[in-house]
Amino acid sequence: MKILVTGGTGYIGSHTVVELLKDGYEVEILDNLANSKASVVDVIEELTGIKPKFHQVDLLDKEATKKVMQEGGFDAVIHFAGLKAVAESVEQPLRYYENNIIGTLNLLAAMKDAGVKRLVFSSSATVYGDPGKNAYTEDLPTGQNIASPYGKTKYMIEEILKDEAVADPEFEVMLLRYFNPIGAHESGKLGEDPNGRPNNLMPIIMKVAKGEYPELSVYGNDYPTKDGTCVRDYIHVVDLAKGHLAALKNMKPGVKIYNLGSGKGTSVLEMIAAFEKASGEKLPYKIAERRAGDLPEFYAVPTKALEELGWKTELTIEDAMNDTIKYLNNF
Template sequence: MQKILVTGGAGYIGSHTVVALHEAGFEPVIVDNFSNADKSAIDGIKAILQKSPTLYQGDCNDAAFMDQVFAKEGKIAGVIHFAASKAVGESVQKPIQYYANNINSLLVLLQTMEKHQCPHLVFSSSCTVYGQPDELPVTEATPKKQATSPYGNTKAVCEEILEDAVTAKYPIKAIALRYFNPIGAHPSAHIGELPIGVPNNLVPFVTQAAAGIREKITVFGNDYDTPDGTCLRDYIHVMDLADAHVKAFEFLEKQNQSSLIEYFNVGTGKPNSVLEVIQTFEEASGVKLNYELGPRRPGDVEQTYADVTKSTKLLGWKATRSLFESLRDAWNWQQKLSQ
């Protein structure tokens, strides 16, 4: 079994990708410092895999630590790099911390990979690099726009670092997956999204409101130029997203070049509004939500959704799970947390 290092492997997307890798016949090796994750995620992974995953607790910015991980594990076939600070609002308050952590961790990782002759990297990027697109749906050729937050800018800068490395014939084959809006949880309800404090994202706020943790939901803006006036997003089940990482690694293994960078959108290609999410959640859960319409929130993009033609053609991947399934699984996860 080929070993795949998963940085941030105890986090939301990372933990689900660890499961997907195992199911595809790989041996995932987790590195996490638990700054953005809870150790209960490791127990959840263990329950699904029926075995304890290999785990190293430490910081990806620590070059000596990363060198020890690679040395101890022997041949690592590739890395899936999730580890990063990720709260948009916090990044505005702590920009230096975000640049130091998100950018330096990639630089340390690339240097360690070169030292240990590990050529394959799947990088966790974001659709935030597109900003509010001039045309929809968004393709990989859609021009990037100035990020609206330091967090978003770290993703754009990391993509540029990978581009420069490839231009300089650095021995790295990389894919940057540009995620749209991951939601849901593993159908077993053993792992799912665990936001710290008040959720920044819609779906965990919805599930917490349904569970009585939040008093009500505020829909920010109902006067946008969309069918029902609320923002449109491309919501993708986290297990579909996890599968895309497996397909991305398998794609890299088939490439003959010693150095390359490719970008892929990872979404469903189908936009849903905030009100559609609320209504579909009520259908999936049987719970009536308390929500109100409020003013627009500064920085929110009106609408964005993916063209996934490239992912389908080159990776052989496409999302298969519905919005209903995503919200059902998210609710099952929330109910388990509330027990």
């Protein structure tokens, strides 16, 4: 099978390209390098022995996107490309709606033109909004009280894809709702290297460890959780990458929806302790005010992915910390 991976030089995309190539898929990458570097393609070659064809194309460029799709002869598309910084999306909602939604519409138009009927979409647990419970199953309602324009783009794209699947009964769509991806490739050569100011825990921990930030702010320690700090479901990025292969192997006409998470909740303080244990160094932190929009606790119920895709996480938080430290030591 030949796969187009949009956003394939990004964090999750690059790890997925490695797993696809290792499994014998033919891959091409489309990315505008808004949040990644072209050199990632060389690292992919170093890790797999195969250099995927790279198209530096913006999905907002409808004609260029169509050309890639027409010439590629793809069997499926995995669509990672998008802007993802939650706080930035609150400051620049129009940019997020334009990039994520128009970009996806252009991709869908190009797929339609070229007769490509299979799409795996990077969605997010954020589409559940604030569902009033901590354990998220795929049948919970979505779209209510989503805290950011970023999250709303994911919800809106899910709805667009559901509508298209009604209109075209041959369209095969997988909506994969990721929980919190962390970690790096075990070689330490691929990892998360965001441009700009991150607002996810792990990239901030990495910046503190590198000395770029003096300390980590823990936003709130009086939540109703095991130690008062927020609890999330962290998933190793290589497990997440493998979830995409499981999805590709189980595609059928219509829309299928899966949570990709570990099913376990880990608090911010537990994450700090795990990083300190793996690195052997203290991570300076302070307790700060709660952040608007943060839910106290949520985690995936990942049983549907296990039962229907035969996929579950295999790597631990400790693995993720060790791999992150290898990556940090390389850069």
